[in-house]
Amino acid sequence: MREVGIGIAGFGTVGGGVLSILRRHAGDIEARLGARIVVKRIALRDPLRARAVDVAPGLLTTRVDDLVEDPAIEVVVELMGGVEESFRLVSAALSRGQHVVTANKALLAARGDEIFRLARARSVDVYYEAAVCGGVPIIRTLRESLASDRINALTGIVNGTTNFILTAMAERGEAIGPVLAEAQRLGYAEADPTLDVSGGDAAQKLCVLAQLAFGARLRPAEVLTEGIMGLSPEDFRWAREFGYTLKLLAVARRCGPAADDPRGVDQIEARVHPAFIPEGSLLAGVRGAMNAVVLRSEALGASMLYGQGAGAMPTGSAVVSDIIDLTRNILAGSPGRVPLPPEEPLVSLRPHAEIRCAYYLHFSVKDEPGVLARIATTLAGRGISVAAVQQREPPEAGAPVPLVIVTHEAREADLVEAISEIGRHASTLRPTRLIRIESV
């Protein structure tokens, strides 16, 4: 039976998952492929650390170059994480004509262009299903199923850590501090949770997805990114009041060319931020650490993919699917069968100032006549139209009064200016809180 040799770089949680899936399903995989997938080498940092999965010591090496230099290895599986070292490995592998499977969204978001260029030049494949939303087959769907369709919007819950935290806050009414601490205790959040709670992880994933969905070429720093640390139990109470729930969304949306663009190149909005979404909506039903992506496309209309975004087995299963798919290409002699993202970007980024959204605005104002009128006038002066207002009794005499306004869709720049002007009103006692509203 034909053998396809693979090398695995990085042997943490996901690496262990990959190895145990390959072992457990070896019979099935052989029957389906008519070939055997053989792990030839595993590169890891500390060969002495105890592991959940037993490995023959002879397979292990601390030199990743051993994978690249081994002519029996046709596929290099990069599970190291990080950008510098992993780029060195992946580019060396591609240059030698090895195919690559990677679960590394940071690498793709930062240096995807160079990687895809190398792969094209050597006619080898790069598969990366596990890089975004672990076990949710969103990469395959974007690369293959939708070849016949045109995507207009992509809205996702792509970070399990923050969704776990927001679900707990919504259901238990607690503040973010204790919930984050619990998430860390349960292993849903890292000791340093910054990348997740800042929205940075979601922004990296959005870059990878937007490239496939729209042919965009974005760096994470270009994505409008707001994290969840500023959210309070009060925001959740107000969300419920208006029939919403709060989620951290990654949104990319096609919005036509800029008015002054003679070439008529479509722009996309790209943003990651907490958002109010309607309580009955599908994404509102995505709880805990689960992930989901809603696509809106011309032929298909709305569709959604849902599943576990992280964990050894879901992510490992995505990596193994990629290995199998690549092996099929190798056996059929058809590498490059499914094209990589387009070399030249097909869309440009709409400036953040031009983003259009509905907003929830939470003012803290003096309890005196004329305050609402002044705020409403300022909003109207910028063309911002009010959809709903609620004013509460002050919690105690003399305390700031909460005044909540939900707007219709407005231009981000207009809204920012209006908020800044209202901030200068003598009756505004605290900074205004602003949360975007998505109808998904």
Added chain:
Amino acid sequence: MREVGIGIAGFGTVGGGVLSILRRHAGDIEARLGARIVVKRIALRDPLRARAVDVAPGLLTTRVDDLVEDPAIEVVVELMGGVEESFRLVSAALSRGQHVVTANKALLAARGDEIFRLARARSVDVYYEAAVCGGVPIIRTLRESLASDRINALTGIVNGTTNFILTAMAERGEAIGPVLAEAQRLGYAEADPTLDVSGGDAAQKLCVLAQLAFGARLRPAEVLTEGIMGLSPEDFRWAREFGYTLKLLAVARRCGPAADDPRGVDQIEARVHPAFIPEGSLLAGVRGAMNAVVLRSEALGASMLYGQGAGAMPTGSAVVSDIIDLTRNILAGSPGRVPLPPEEPLVSLRPHAEIRCAYYLHFSVKDEPGVLARIATTLAGRGISVAAVQQREPPEAGAPVPLVIVTHEAREADLVEAISEIGRHASTLRPTRLIRIESV
């Protein structure tokens, strides 16, 4: 540029969708494939009927054999529906070495075995994404993404017509008659809705899905099938009372080998029936004519695919994806790259009597002492354990009293016997209503 010639048989709604998608995205498709997909011939019954899509008259023929006999046609796209004529076409095409795309679940459910055998013998491909759940990429996901995983359960809302009807009944409290009439008026239900409302359409789809998910070989008649015509507004009121909503589900579930099977071949349950599902669950959020399939697999855990199950564009888009995928195989010289369902079945069907489910039981009984005790005793005698009970005041003096019992999981045969015995109690005034409960 290389051309791949296709022939389309059947030119109704979906055929029109396919043609307009191929035309509208011709540039994109060429750029992605490096080849041109050319429609060489369209076979249809009545060439004079007015159509939404313009076609050069020279392309049209009333002889489907023209597609098979044309050496320039490499892919035959079967959109005729029905079983006899479409089987004749598909088998003729495969025998001549043409690849086939079909949207015909009835054909696959009835004669899939023969079709796959022919395709294997000639080393050609059969693609059928559009046969189940239109634009939801469930076939591709089962064939490819999950090659590395083992599926334990598949639960779907796979019929848009019945989901439209049940959503309206749940939201408006109306009876099925007027809601069905409305669905017909709006084009969501056929003039003869039998195949949909009987669950027959869902059973056909379940056969196609279970073959890919479990390697099962089922005929629709073997699937335990109950339709929705017996559901009443009262069932929906009771569903809400217990925190459920009512959906028509297609369920296939792996349940281990039979106790007396020395070979230890796994069995699966296969059933289509209305079911109570928890109100907050993901499938409960699938409204109107939308479709969704939840998979539970070993590595991936729970995952869901959601989208439009029918309509010219969603279904057309699935057909075009298949055409593109097949064209990639043709260009790469890699037909048969993704294997067809296994030739020998890998599981057998668990007898319906052995199915295990929780049940909602609605008794109509005399308002007299001892009735509840007698029913509870009968259930207990068959090993059926009660999870919840509610008894209502009779609507008027002397009228039957509604007594509702929710059971824990029980064996279907035990339950049927208990119900039949309770039916013989003098205090039982009307036939007992029974609806299965799924926790999805």
